[in-house]
Amino acid sequence: MFVPIANAPRSYAWGSTSLIADYLGSEPSGGPEAEVWLGAHPGCPARVVGGPHRGAGLDEAIAAERRPQPALLLKVLAAAEPLSLQAHPDDVRARAGFAREDAAGIPRDAPHRSYRDPFAKPELIVAVTPFEALCGFRDPALALEVLDALAAVDARVAPAAARLRAGDALEWLLSGAPDVADAVGAATGAGPAIAAQHPRDADTIARIAATHPGDAGLLVALLMHRVRLEPGEALYLPAGNLHAYLEGLGIELMGPSDNVLRGGLTPKHVDVPELLAVVDRSTLADPRLPSLELDGATAYRPEAPFELRRVRGLHRLGEPGRRLRGVVLAISGASVELEGARHELAPAGAAWIDADGTAEIAARDAWIALERDTPARPDNPGDAGRHS
Structure with a gap:
């Protein structure tokens, strides 16, 4: 079975206006182009462009041939600004959440729905251009250095450092408490003052403040690894990994799912309790995934x-x-x-x-x-x- 397919870019607000068009040699739409989905997920199935099933969705063509639906989804992804702060569930949590929201009568395409299908969504991203991302939690001692430096400039950041020492920083930052908003505003103003000592963290603060001013995700980002991928380098994001892409073009491969549990940096539905229930709080040493050289190919095997x-x-x-x-x-x-x-x-x-x-x-x-x-x-x- 060889089925030629194609799809149009999805126009999420964080998408680039040029990266996908330049890479695929297509005519730019003039608006943001964020993702091209090449798979059979019902949220945006690729269309068949040749053969006996021409014009059908890939999901329909595969079903007509009485074959199992794909266990993966390939995307071309282009970010011009930060994506939402997010994590994805494992199979067990996905099945339970999907059944629960179905039983509650929430339409599967409802904006306030968290579980759109009963599948896990592990993700792999390989950089095509230099690619910036937040991925997993770094050593708390490194995050404390940054928070303490910010607090030395503006004392309103000090509660964030205290919460990190107490071990409940993530819960506090996503709680919506008034002192969180004060800490975020203070960190935004203090960011330039720590640029010489912590240039990457100061840049993270500036990037997020420019697109999501006042969002608690700005301080959550300082708890995380800030990763720069060169072309050909990869990240693997298993269930529970907290992450947010910041900028760049990549090829993304994932499970056949659109289950996204968001905690901030987005106007979309945020589900803090569910995010906190699935997030992996362990310290991640190095989020990069090594590649393997084969005859005529480079393989990424998470x-x-x-x-x-x-x-x-x-x-x-x-x-x-x-x-x-x-x-x-x-x-x-x-x-x-x-x-x-x-x-x-x-x-x-x-x-x-x-x-x-x-x-x-x-x-x-x-x-x-x-x-x-x-x-x-x-x-x-x-x-x-x-x-x-």
Whole structure:
């Protein structure tokens, strides 16, 4: 099964007006272009642009072939300003939250809904341009240095440092208490004074204050790693990881989910109790994910049911007796040999593939998102409406 697909960028306010268009060679819309979804998630399924299912959604085409829906979602993501401060649930929490909100009669597309599907959303992001992000909690001693430096300039920041020493800084910062607002305002004003000593933290304060003035996420950000990815570097964000992208273009691979639990830096629905219930408060040593070099490709293999490969040359993938399922995004165009047939993708062309055995791809630059540990398809595929 080789299904050519395409999708239009989603126009979230934080999106870039040029990065996606420049990367994919498309005509810019003139507004923000944040994400291109290449998958079958019902929130924004890719459309089929060739073959017998032309014009259908990818989810519909896969269901018509009686095959399982994808266990992954590939995105091209372009941020011009900070995204929401967020974390994602694991499978157990996602199923329970989805069932609870369904039982409460909350429409699945309601703006105030937290769980839009019953699936986990582990995420992998690989930088295409230099990419700035907040990811996981750093050593509290490092955060205290910054908060104490701010408090030395304006004493109203001192309660934040005291809460961090007491171990309940995150809960306090997201509580909406009046002294939190005072601390955020004080830190915003004191930021330039610590720039020589803490340049990256001062820049984080300035970035967030420019787009989300007064938001408690400004101080939460100082508890977290500020990471700069160079092109080709990656982050893996498992369930519970608190994060927020700040700027840049990347290729994002995730579970087949749109479950986002937000704590701030957004006009969208914020669900602090649910975020606090899922967030991982442990200290993260280094959030970067190392890559692995293969013949003709670079592979990114997190502890998740998917992996991402960047192909620059001739690359063979798959193995006999295993199912090969995923998305190909051919930035420079590609030739794909699958089940004895050769398929051509134009520059920026994409396709969903589902076949037994192996495949071969030749490209100067292409991305392949693959499901992992997928057995060969039985004669009777069973319930084709469920995610594998």
